[in-house]
Amino acid sequence: MNTTNTFGDRVKELRKQKGMNQEKLAEVLFLESKSTISSYETNRRMPAADVLAGMAVALETTVDYLLNGEIEKNETINQALLILQQLSPELQKVALEQINILNRL
Structure with a gap:
């Protein structure tokens, strides 16, 4: 692109x-x-x-x-953004909470 x-x-x-x-x-x-x-x-x-x-x-x-x-140069981040954009606002919030949990590990 x-x-x-x-x-x-x-x-x-x-x-x-x-x-x-x-x-x-x-x-x-x-x-x-x-x-x-x-x-x-x-x-x-x-x-x-x-x-x-x-x-x-x-x-x-x-x-x-x-x-x-x-x-974004990182393909994983690109894919994650595309997936997040397709989720409802409620599911986006849940996904971000899960990411924050993983970030703390």
């Missing part, structure tokens, strides 16, 4: 890598039209936090990468 210059560039690149058109991504994110995705990809708008989180899951990346273009 190449680091690109803008949020919109990163969204477009990842969407294409997934073989999705704008309409399909809009559908996955429960947005009304592909024009919303177009406005994100051209940097005219930024998504709300809930849409951004869903976008990261749909594009199998992290919110940090979408916003900042930064890719």
